Amino acid sequence: MKEFFSYKSVKILIATLSAVVVAAILGATGNPWISSGFNALTKGLSQVTAAASDAVGSKTYDELKAENEKLSKEAADLRAQLVDYYDLKDENARLWKYYKIKKEHSDYEIMPASVIRRDTGEEFHSFTIDAGTAMGVSEQDPVITSNGLIGFISSANAASAKVTTVLSPDLKAGALCKRTKDAGVISGNIVYTDKNMTTLTKIDANATLKKGDLIVTSGIGGVYPSDLIIGRVDTIKYDEYDATKYAVVESFENIKRVTDVVVLTDFKNKGEVGINKGNTRENR
Amino acid sequence: MNTRYTVFRYVAYGLELLLLFILQSTPRLIPEIFGGKPLLLLPAVLTIAYLEDSLPAMFFGLAGGVLLDLGYSDNIGYYSFLLTVICFALSLIFRDYMVVSFFNATAFTAVITTVLVCVYFLFFFIFAGRENSMFYFVQHYISRIIFTILCGMPLYLLNKFIYRNLRDA
Numbered sequence: 001m002k003e004f005f006s007y008k009s010v011k012i013l014i015a016t017l018s019a020v021v022v023a024a025i026l027g028a029t030g031n032p033w034i035s036s037g038f039n040a041l042t043k044g045l046s047q048v049t050a051a052a053s054d055a056v057g058s059k060t061y062d063e064l065k066a067e068n069e070k071l072s073k074e075a076a077d078l079r080a081q082l083v084d085y086y087d088l089k090d091e092n093a094r095l096w097k098y099y100k101i102k103k104e105h106s107d108y109e110i111m112p113a114s115v116i117r118r119d120t121g122e123e124f125h126s127f128t129i130d131a132g133t134a135m136g137v138s139e140q141d142p143v144i145t146s147n148g149l150i151g152f153i154s155s156a157n158a159a160s161a162k163v164t165t166v167l168s169p170d171l172k173a174g175a176l177c178k179r180t181k182d183a184g185v186i187s188g189n190i191v192y193t194d195k196n197m198t199t200l201t202k203i204d205a206n207a208t209l210k211k212g213d214l215i216v217t218s219g220i221g222g223v224y225p226s227d228l229i230i231g232r233v234d235t236i237k238y239d240e241y242d243a244t245k246y247a248v249v250e251s252f253e254n255i256k257r258v259t260d261v262v263v264l265t266d267f268k269n270k271g272e273v274g275i276n277k278g279n280t281r282e283n284r
Numbered sequence: 285m286n287t288r289y290t291v292f293r294y295v296a297y298g299l300e301l302l303l304l305f306i307l308q309s310t311p312r313l314i315p316e317i318f319g320g321k322p323l324l325l326l327p328a329v330l331t332i333a334y335l336e337d338s339l340p341a342m343f344f345g346l347a348g349g350v351l352l353d354l355g356y357s358d359n360i361g362y363y364s365f366l367l368t369v370i371c372f373a374l375s376l377i378f379r380d381y382m383v384v385s386f387f388n389a390t391a392f393t394a395v396i397t398t399v400l401v402c403v404y405f406l407f408f409f410i411f412a413g414r415e416n417s418m419f420y421f422v423q424h425y426i427s428r429i430i431f432t433i434l435c436g437m438p439l440y441l442l443n444k445f446i447y448r449n450l451r452d453a
Contacts, residue, residue, distance in 0.1 A: 009338045013372050016346060020364045027359035038354055049310040117309040119355060127311070155357075162357075169414055190416040194319065194423065257312065 036157035046116035047130055094260055097146045101262060109266035111135055115259050124168035124193050125256050131263060134158045140223055142264045147253035148229030149217060150261055165255050167193045174220035175200055175230055182207035183218055186230055192248055196255055197234060200247040207245060209233055215249050225267040293450035297332055297344055304328055305351045320427025325352050327393050327436030331443045333371035334378045334389050345371025362404060370396060386440060393436035401429050
């Protein structure tokens with residue numbers, strides 16, 4: 001055994017593993033300098049590949065061929081126009097969406113961002129965006145689109161941030177039914193993740209919400225602003241273990257394919273533990 | 285000593301890992317088949333380990349592990365640690381006890397991939413207390429394991445090609 005540890009390569013292995021452990025501990029205690037550095041280095045590359053992927057999408061060969069022929073024809077006509085016409089058009093459409101969000105909620109401080117990377121394992125469709133702490137984004141900030149809540153910033157570094165989606169069981173948000181004010185907690189459920197659905201759990205036994213009802217954030221806890229659309233009730237079910245009720249909620253946004261999002265860096269009552277107006281068990 | 289080709293080979297491996305990381309993390313580039321996407325970096329570093337000496341194998345294992353971890357969680361840990369050790373050990377095993385062949389490489393890749401992904405699932409789903417974990421395993425992890433093993437085959441051939449053609453006399 002003593003001889004084994006005297007080998008140079010084994011010593012290097014032990015030193016490397018020690019460095020990995022130190023880096024892992026530093027990362028876990030809020031100093032993710034390796035990931036920060038790496039993300040800063042690869043951000044540009046990821047933006048390019050994500051943009052290229054956006055342009056191609058997931059069409060079939062025939063569809064792409066037909067589209068390519070059509071675009072080639074159009075391209076000849078458009079050469080006379082500005083080179084960045086489409087970029088400006090896309091930018092305009094995107095900014096128009098942000099403008100609408102800002103107009104509806106003047107208290108929102110927003111930071112537009114694009115999806116540059118999908119997680120390696122795509123666990124619950126989490127992704128990485130091209131906005132980080134240098135742009136005012138911080139952990140726990142809500143992430144939305146014009147179609148409603150997408151998730152929250154689960155980790156952030158200077159150049160980018162990771163978003164945990166509303167489809168993940170790691171997300172817990174106070175929510176209520178807009179029509180009946182029945183309150184509960186929104187959290188992803190493994191069974192419904194792939195269907196772009198999440199669940200409203202801990203609903204009162206006397207809750208009267210039904211299929212089609214709109215579910216919004218309650219604002220309780222101060223992490224998410226109130227009245228942020230989450231989705232629409234698809235079905236009401238009973239938990240098979242404790243017989244409590246829960247609602248399956250379908251998001252309005254296709255979270256699996258979302259490409260542009262907005263981070264809410266600040267909003268009215270952020271960080272304040274508000275009083276829920278919904279029908280919780282305590283209120284009854 | 286002429287080490288020119290060795291340097292080129294290591295650069296080629298490095299570029300391969302970077303390219304696989306980009307392929308793996310670019311949105312909508314690799315389609316999900318039966319709910320799973322392959323972990324391309326995993327078989328890549330394993331196949332490098334079958335061919336290379338222990339130290340380069342270890343460092344490429346570390347590099348692949350770091351990239352896998354960063355793709356998952358922004359923090360290095362699980363894959364970085366385990367792939368560093370596994371690649372080091374694999375290199376020694378293949379140098380002293382095994383013949384580097386397509387069959388052996390595929391068999392080792394299959395076993396190690398299955399164990400690593402299942403242990404990951406055990407830690408981050410079962411021990412984490414997630415509900416309906418087995419549903420997720422059936423929906424995503426089985427196909428992920430199978431596709432990762434299948435991707436190991438061309439990656440073995442690619443790395444063997446690099447190893448054979450960029451080797452000092």
